[in-house]
Amino acid sequence: MTMPRTSDALIAELVDGLEPVRPLRFGEGLLLALGAAAVSAVVVLGIYGLRYDLAAGLVDPMHLVATGLYLGLALAATVTVVVMGRPQVGSDHTGWRWAAAMAGLLPLAGVIVAAARGTSVFSPGSMTMGQECLEVGIGSSLLVFGMLVLWLRRGAPTAPGRAGLVAGIAAGAFGTFTFSLHCPANDIVHIGIWHSAVVLAMGLVGRAVVPHLVKW
Amino acid sequence: MRADENNLARLMRLSQQGDKQAYATLLESCQRWLRAYYSRRIAPSSLDDLVQETLIALHTKRASWDATRPFLPWLAAIARYRWVDHLRRLYRADEHELHEELIGTDDEPAVAARISLDRLLGLLPPAQGRAIALVKIEGLSIAEASEMTGQSESLVKVNIHRGLKKLAAMIEKE
Numbered sequence: 001m002t003m004p005r006t007s008d009a010l011i012a013e014l015v016d017g018l019e020p021v022r023p024l025r026f027g028e029g030l031l032l033a034l035g036a037a038a039v040s041a042v043v044v045l046g047i048y049g050l051r052y053d054l055a056a057g058l059v060d061p062m063h064l065v066a067t068g069l070y071l072g073l074a075l076a077a078t079v080t081v082v083v084m085g086r087p088q089v090g091s092d093h094t095g096w097r098w099a100a101a102m103a104g105l106l107p108l109a110g111v112i113v114a115a116a117r118g119t120s121v122f123s124p125g126s127m128t129m130g131q132e133c134l135e136v137g138i139g140s141s142l143l144v145f146g147m148l149v150l151w152l153r154r155g156a157p158t159a160p161g162r163a164g165l166v167a168g169i170a171a172g173a174f175g176t177f178t179f180s181l182h183c184p185a186n187d188i189v190h191i192g193i194w195h196s197a198v199v200l201a202m203g204l205v206g207r208a209v210v211p212h213l214v215k216w
Numbered sequence: 217m218r219a220d221e222n223n224l225a226r227l228m229r230l231s232q233q234g235d236k237q238a239y240a241t242l243l244e245s246c247q248r249w250l251r252a253y254y255s256r257r258i259a260p261s262s263l264d265d266l267v268q269e270t271l272i273a274l275h276t277k278r279a280s281w282d283a284t285r286p287f288l289p290w291l292a293a294i295a296r297y298r299w300v301d302h303l304r305r306l307y308r309a310d311e312h313e314l315h316e317e318l319i320g321t322d323d324e325p326a327v328a329a330r331i332s333l334d335r336l337l338g339l340l341p342p343a344q345g346r347a348i349a350l351v352k353i354e355g356l357s358i359a360e361a362s363e364m365t366g367q368s369e370s371l372v373k374v375n376i377h378r379g380l381k382k383l384a385a386m387i388e389k390e
Contacts, residue, residue, distance in 0.1 A: 007247050007264065007267060007268055007271065010271060011243045011244065011247065011271065012240075014239070014271065014272070014275045015243065016236075017275075018231065018234060018275075019234060020232065021278055021279040022279060023279055023280075023281060023282050023283060024280050025282060086282060086285070086290075087290055087293035087297065088286075088289045088290055088293055089289040089292045089293045089296070090289055154279065154280070155277070155279075155280045156273070156277035156293075156297075158296070158297040159384075162385075216277065
């Protein structure tokens with residue numbers, strides 16, 4: 001829109017072009033992200049199948065704790081992104097950090113355990129399996145990522161860089177959670193390093209890409 | 217019409233439904249509010265442009281206000297975002313020659329103190345806040361600000377650069 005000479009002329013132009021709009025509701029944004037996560041999970045599990053123990057009605061404690069932490073991070077970060085789409089002075093956008101700090105224990109524990117065992121995180125066997133988790137985890141996060149970017153584009157994020165980072169983390173955490181339902185590994189080294197790498201990678205992508213997509 | 221929270225929220229609800237008369241009244245009120253809000257924070261020559269930019273932002277992003285939430289903190293968030301963006305553009309363009317004369321009165325609408333731009337500036341380290349205030353708001357040159365603060369010219373520039381980065385980062389936190 002070209003800038004008219006006076007504010008009165010601008011106001012007349014804006015009023016003339018007024019159309020009804022549907023306000024962005026918190027629940028709508030949340031449903032959008034959760035719906036995308038559910039679709040991603042159905043597709044990924046349809047292609048790769050459910051873990052053998054889950055399919056048999058069994059659970060592994062390590063797997064349970066890790067996937068729970070990723071899911072918690074995904075939900076907390078998603079809520080933050082949805083809130084960030086609707087500007088408001090005084091809004092608190094820091095809640096996701098606590099979930100991230102807790103999930104951050106996984107890669108930390110992975111590195112410590114790997115060092116204590118004296119094994120390389122980057123052995124050929126570990127790399128092959130890890131790369132699959134990284135690639136499919138990132139693929140599983142793209143739909144959620146797209147929905148969150150769409151939400152931010154419709155909204156008015158006043159901290160686009162931070163919104164992008166948190167959107168990437170939310171999508172990555174959903175992606176790694178989804179693929180964790182297939183990945184048979186229960187080893188903290190694999191989970192801590194490779195599953196967390198999905199979250200980290202998507203966070204970096206979000207931080208780099210999203211500000212350009214949501215600038216207003 | 218008084219630009220109080222209840223009136224503005226009611227007008228915005230009607231505007232979101234497409235009521236042009238309510239929207240015209242709302243934009244007039246917002247324009248006055250924005251003029252008062254910005255008047256002591258930018259050079260007078262930039263005031264019209266910034267108010268108009270913010271009105272356009274209000275228009276394009278009007279769906280981002282939810283009727284279950286207060287209106288003025290929403291408007292203030294948009295105004296602050298445009299203000300910092302404006303300062304950053306000034307910094308990038310290296311436009312140091314702003315008018316010294318300031319207009320406006322201290323009649324900022326009675327919104328909560330936390331949405332004040334002064335409060336935001338006050339959260340910066342004093343040297344950074346002072347450098348921004350002198351050069352970007354009061355319109356002094358780098359040399360004049362350097363002389364007034366006792367900081368070297370390069371330090372004034374560094375303080376402006378760092379201060380604006382911090383302002384952008386904390387724009388939603390306070």
